[in-house]
Amino acid sequence: MTKIQAQNVGSPLMNLIKLRGVPILQQLHLEEKLLRTSSDNWCIINDGTDDPTVVMGISGKPAELIEIEPVLQDHMPVIKRFTGGGTVIVDQGTIFVTFICNKDLIPGLQPYPRPIMNWSSILYNEVFRGIGKFSLRENDYVFGDHKFGGNAQSITKNRWIHHTSFLWDYDIKNMAYLKVPKRAPEYRLARGHLDFICCMKDYISRSDFIDGTTKAVGSHFSLNSTQLASIEVPSNAEFTPSTRLLSKQELEAAALSQTDESSA
């Protein structure tokens, strides 16, 4: 590990990993492993992922959340991740930022969903200062009333993860794989995907966003730039990730249940 200049000497340490185009399944496995087996604090930035992938939250039901026939037809991978929250479709236009922290890292922060969500918005307020009308709206990052960042968390006894998929850009045709979810934020007001979301690229460049985020994190913590290959976790740490790719059989069974419901 090499120490980047400590922007905040004396502040708690945050290991920073910058990735580009790492497959989302690999990223999620890494995150779950660091949450469960590491005792360090981590900030992971993944600039885009290689192939378009649907990613559902822990309780996601494919029949309710995705258009299964086109997903099967087009061999679109579908992942169920270990954190809560909704369904997204991610690709090269998505930028991921993740915080994995010990619960006592931030003085005065209770390890519950709402306080963690609010803390994250304070950090991103610094990134987007003077750029669009940024805010945390219910649980989404928005410019005005258009969502550009979706959040999800997992909280364990002593640690928590807060990760975000930022829509820097998206492919309109990929949105057709997603249904409008039953559980939607109030401010969505039954808008379809294209009326509800917006692209970050209309507000900020990729590099400015990543640099701005790095700077904001560095203003709160002492950054330690780390390479993926050099991440060490305790050798006796037993761990099997729960995040997984759904099988074709599972999706076909879900398609069947979707057909049964519609013909009932």
Add this chain to the structure above:
Amino acid sequence: MACRVLASRAASYLRISVPLRNFSTVPKELKYADTHEWAKVDGESAIIGITDHAQDHLGDVVYVELPEVGATVTQGGSFGAVESVKATSDVNSPVSGKVIEVNEELSNSPGLVNGSPYENGWIIKVEMSNKGELNSLMDSDQYSKFCEEEDAKH
């Protein structure tokens, strides 16, 4: 302050739940873990759930991940999770043992955890392997104080 002390003593005499400052309830007959789960001893078994304080801080529960019947649980170890808002939160067992029953109702009605955290929102029943572990749990007064101190820190 004097009224609060009086009210607390009256509640203790009458063996009724003691309200916390934020009005969460803390039933007197239960034992509590510092991760905000409760245990109700039922012979050699314990029924387990999350406290009113926990459900209040978590928000509306939309999903409960239950263990399999027959699974082993360890005191302080995670056995499942609840999803609320956008978060999954681990649920930890206050005692060690074997899961002998899970609350299947939670699959259809996860909100029972919010609406009835100590009754219909129970999560698992465990056949305890070491009843002595109950001695390391807090009683209602200790748990109430724990919650107040925790909330005061933030």
